[in-house]
Amino acid sequence: MHATLAAALTVCALSSCVSSPSTPAPADPLALRAVEDLSPDPGVLELDLEARETEKSYGAASPTRVWSYNGSVPGPLLDAKVGDRVVVHFKNSLPEPTTIHWHGIRLPAAMDGSLAMQDPIPPGGTFEYAFTLKDAGLFWFHPHMRSDIQVQKGLYGVIRVRGADEPAADVERVLVLDDIRLAADGTVSETLDDTSKMMGREGKTLLVNGVPNARLSLAPGSLARLRIVNVANGRFFNLRLPGHKLRVLGTDGGHFAKPRDVDTLLVSPGERYDVMVRVEGAAGSEIPLVNEAYDRGHESGGAAPMEIMRVALSSEARPAELPMAAAFPETARLADPSGGLAVTLDEILRGEDVIFTINGKAFPDVPPFAVKLGETKAIDIDNKSEMDHPFHLHGFFFQVVSRDGVAVAPDELVDKDTVVVRAKSKMRIVARFDEAGKWMYHCHILEHGEAGMMGEIHVE
Numbered sequence: 477m478h479a480t481l482a483a484a485l486t487v488c489a490l491s492s493c494v495s496s497p498s499t500p501a502p503a504d505p506l507a508l509r510a511v512e513d514l515s516p517d518p519g520v521l522e523l524d525l526e527a528r529e530t531e532k533s534y535g536a537a538s539p540t541r542v543w544s545y546n547g548s549v550p551g552p553l554l555d556a557k558v559g560d561r562v563v564v565h566f567k568n569s570l571p572e573p574t575t576i577h578w579h580g581i582r583l584p585a586a587m588d589g590s591l592a593m594q595d596p597i598p599p600g601g602t603f604e605y606a607f608t609l610k611d612a613g614l615f616w617f618h619p620h621m622r623s624d625i626q627v628q629k630g631l632y633g634v635i636r637v638r639g640a641d642e643p644a645a646d647v648e649r650v651l652v653l654d655d656i657r658l659a660a661d662g663t664v665s666e667t668l669d670d671t672s673k674m675m676g677r678e679g680k681t682l683l684v685n686g687v688p689n690a691r692l693s694l695a696p697g698s699l700a701r702l703r704i705v706n707v708a709n710g711r712f713f714n715l716r717l718p719g720h721k722l723r724v725l726g727t728d729g730g731h732f733a734k735p736r737d738v739d740t741l742l743v744s745p746g747e748r749y750d751v752m753v754r755v756e757g758a759a760g761s762e763i764p765l766v767n768e769a770y771d772r773g774h775e776s777g778g779a780a781p782m783e784i785m786r787v788a789l790s791s792e793a794r795p796a797e798l799p800m801a802a803a804f805p806e807t808a809r810l811a812d813p814s815g816g817l818a819v820t821l822d823e824i825l826r827g828e829d830v831i832f833t834i835n836g837k838a839f840p841d842v843p844p845f846a847v848k849l850g851e852t853k854a855i856d857i858d859n860k861s862e863m864d865h866p867f868h869l870h871g872f873f874f875q876v877v878s879r880d881g882v883a884v885a886p887d888e889l890v891d892k893d894t895v896v897v898r899a900k901s902k903m904r905i906v907a908r909f910d911e912a913g914k915w916m917y918h919c920h921i922l923e924h925g926e927a928g929m930m931g932e933i934h935v936e
């Protein structure tokens with residue numbers, strides 16, 4: 477996959493070639509850094525990845541010390557296709573141990589990066605992650621220890637896996653949504669105050685691909701495919717682009733057979749959405765992408781809307797109208813077996829402290845579940861707490877069977893790995909546990925996971 481390098485070499489083959497091989501395009505602030513593929517094999521994406529401290533400007537008076545993969549926040553974009561082998565030579569140059577979890581990717585448990593399967597990689601240590609990509613979709617990677625701090629400080633990156641039939645669009649953009657809480661001196665605030673403990677750390681600075689007040693330039697009339705991931709610790713993004721319908725093609729690991737149009741789209745921490753929008757407006761005008769208030773409990777619904785970024789309509793000519801993706805192959809429905817694993821989520825006051833529990837216990841005291849290899853098993857999630865929790869399962873996709881006992885509509889059938897379980901509600905999901913190992917499940921509000929809302933499923 478040495479495409480860029482190859483192109484540069486061809487252009488510069490003549491000795492008369494002294495200037496740069498191509499005129500550099502105007503810098504795109506939302507561009508994610510590409511990786512250098514070390515393998516000449518087109519079926520292998522091989523890269524060096526280093527977690528290290530670096531500086532980044534968020535527009536504050538002084539630059540912020542952040543933690544990065546390969547020096548950038550977000551880390552590099554890994555672009556691959558279904559069937560590719562990914563080989564990551566990872567080096568930890570942070571002052572503390574870390575691991576990498578490949579969120580949403582179905583892989584051997586030993587490559588999953590959770591502490592159930594892997595020892596922490598010490599400062600100066602290395603580890604080789606290698607796995608084959610089974611599914612198309614947008615996935616992401618992040619540490620799986622002290623993740624509330626390590627992700628907050630900037631350790632996250634995206635893997636985009638292309639399938640055989642990708643929907644056509646004029647432009648496709650990956651939007652990594654985050655927020656950051658900066659102290660007055662420009663440092664990333666690590667303080668865990670009561671609100672952060674309860675809701676997850678939320679920052680006032682909203683970021684798209686690491687950029688505050690970002691502008692995404694699009695031609696009027698163009699069909700944009702937006703690949704959205706929420707990497708924030710605790711913030712839910714409830715997206716609205718005024719005057720526009722968002723067509724939701726899919727989420728996490730799959731597409732909806734019948735995509736539908738929505739005015740707002742809720743993206744909780746850890747989730748991904750595949751969205752299309754036809755951008756309309758006069759050249760030169762700007763449309764804000766708004767984060768609308770959403771009530772996820774504890775009186776969070778009254779927050780004022782916030783602007784996340786702006787779509788800036790360019791003066792490029794209107795492209796010939798591409799049709800919006802309207803249908804995808806049906807997702808194969810998993811049979812709903814009888815019985816299931818019972819997971820009760822709750823928040824409990826222990827002295828002055830709130831702890832987040834599963835079946836009354838805080839991780840690591842939550843007894844693991846045992847599931848037979850190859851078994852299709854349901855999980856009955858009962859959220860008794862006063863707030864929503866984005867439930868994430870490692871290693872497998874699941875399908876939502878019902879909410880509060882009501883079967884979900886057939887057109888909601890899709891493979892997911894992270895789902896919002898609303899406050900005081902129940903949800904039944906079903907997954908096929910076809911890979912052996914110890915797998916984590918947890919709330920993806922990272923402060924909740926770290927404060928106990930986490931468990932293991934042992935498949936053997």
Ligand code: C2O
Binds near residue numbers: 579618868918920
């Ligand atoms: Cu994205 Cu266990 O997490």
Ligand code: CU
Binds near residue numbers: 866920924925929
């Ligand atoms: Cu939670």
